[in-house]
Amino acid sequence: MRGALPALAAALSLLLAACTAEPSRQPAKAPAASRTQSPLGDGTPIRPGDLADYLDSAEHDAALVPVANVPRRPPMDVEEAVGSDLAFTGGYAIAGNYLGFTVYDISRPEQPQVVSQVYCPGPQNDVTVSGNLLFLSVDLGMGGERCDAPGTGDWEGLRIFDIADKRAPRYVGAVRTPCGSHTATLIPSDDPASVYLFATSAPSRTSGSACHAAKGSITVVKVPVADPARATVAAQPELLEGGGSPAGTDHILVGGCHDVTVYAPKRLAAASCIGDGLLLDVSDPLRPKVLDRVRDPKHFGYWHSAVFSQDGSKVVFSDEFGGGRSSVCPPARGGTWGANGVYTLKGTKLTLQGYFMIPRVARGTCSAHNGSLVPVPGRDVMVQGWYEGGVSVIDFTDPAHAREIGYFQRGHAPVSMGGSGGSWSAYYYNGYIYSSDLYSGLDVLKLTGVRQEGQRLTEFNAQTQG
Incomplete structure (x- = not known):
């Protein structure tokens, strides 16, 4: 989702860029989560009645049962x-939001508890974890690299926190990246002293010179584990000469890569690059190589993200048609906009086998968004968020005939809540x-009703499979 909320965009357009001093490189405790006016809006709380009605609108089938909700x-x-x-470490889930992030204790999954909240404005604040380090992706110009930087400005990139103490995360540094970081992917590496990430900027609606220069490229960030404040841009490899193919919709101004999913066992990656789907060799994280490139301008409006099958023989690419603001999921609309494309992978060749669209009528905004595999023996099953299309569990064992085997969804969010709701990310x-x-x-x-069997994880970022 790239700047999809009209109210947020309107608020931002009224703000003046703020002058900022050179930020300190000394580690600092994250600001306390108190009611503070954000540079992104006026801090108006959602009306309790609207939220209650939205929560009460939930429905699901027998296969996917809600067991807990922790309201904001x-x-x-x-x-x-x-x-x-979302990202996961040990018995904790960490949820990003446009104003910061929340740490949840999920050691008892049906009784989750808020452990801490950190106020740190910077859309989208997608989260990535590695050991005791947390990375927040910022792809909108802020007043500076620190959480308390005033107003908006020209700083974009990755903010870094030490989360060894989940009750008191500490800001420890940041790195500016060209055109910001829309999402960040943890890259497997043989270097235990450093963390490597792909930062993708998806500069699709930005016309600034930095974003034009970054189109068709991704940024590789290197973070020394012992001194994360010294994080640097290690490389900026170009994957698509000239910025890549145009998207299937007419509102895209600049090409680029939105998201990268790594399949660690084979050191492969699937990159969703607005108008292109790429297969990459990421054996050398500083020099990824394009192995195959596929396009589908007739059916894909915005190549958004990808999920590999358990053995790496299939790739599900997702189309975020309309940037999360479209209403294309009702079956009566027909077609495949906002759906998944299921590809087989043989050697280095991607071949389209079929499409998947949720079979239910969504009550509002709907397109394919973030998901991950569910470890079902002998089958390829994934779960995925579809905004107000809800949460869908999909069996794509037969790539030509993927089908939904469970769902959970709510109704359309009231205008007072931005006019759009639903699941941004759904992960197992x-x-x-x-x-x-x-x-x-x-x-x-x-x-x-589905047997799940997999190794118990101690850390999970959906964009790093393996």
Whole structure:
């Protein structure tokens, strides 16, 4: 989702860029989560009645049962604190939102608890974890690299936190990246002293010179584990000469790569690059190589993300048609806009086998968004967020005939809540499915009737499979 909320965009257009001093490189405790006006909006809380009605509108089938919800709390209970991505470490889930992030204790999955909240404005604040380090992706110009930098400005990139103490995360540094970081992918590496990430800027609606220069490229960030404040841009490899193919919709101004998913066992990656789907060799994280390139301008409006099958023989590419603002999921609309394309992978060749669209009528905005595999023996099953299309569990064992085997969804969010809601990310982690709702906080769901069997994870970033 790239700047998809009209109210947020309107608020930003009224703000003047702020002058900032050179930020300190000394580690600092993250600001306390108190009610503070954000540079992204006026801090108006969502009306309790609207939120209650939205929560009460939930429905599901027998296969996917909600077992818990943790509503947002101050200062994250305001319209501009849009819920974004999830990452997991040990018995904790970390949920990003446009105003910061929340750490949840999920050691008892059906009784999750808020452990801490960090106020740190910077859309989208997608989260990535590695050991005791947390990375926040910022792809909108802020007043500076620190969380308390005033107003908006020209700083974009990755903010870094030490989360060894989950009750008191500490800001420890940041690195500016060209055109910011829309998402960040942890790259497997043989270097234990450093963390490597692909930062993708998806400069699709930005016309600034930095974004034009970055089109068709991704940024490789190197972070020394012992001194994360010394994080640097290590490389900026060009994947698509000239910026890549135009998207299938007419609102895209600049090409680029939105998201990269790594399949660690084979050191492969699937890059979703607005108008192109790429297969990459990432054996050398500083020099990824393009192995194959596919396009589908007739059916894909915005190549957004990807999921590999368990053995790496299939890739599901997702189309975020309309940037999360479209209403294309009702079956009556027909076609494949906003759907998944299921590809087989033989050697280095991607071949389209079929499309998947949720078979239910969505009550509002809907397109394919973030998901991950569910470890079902002998089958390829994934779970995925579809905004107000809800959470869908999809069996794509037969790539030509992927089908939904479970769902959970809510109704259309009231205008006072931005006019859009639903699941931004839905991921499987150690026996449960966790969904980050744009406005209602963290949902915990239980998949029934399907045998799940997999190694218990101690860390999980959906964009790094293996």
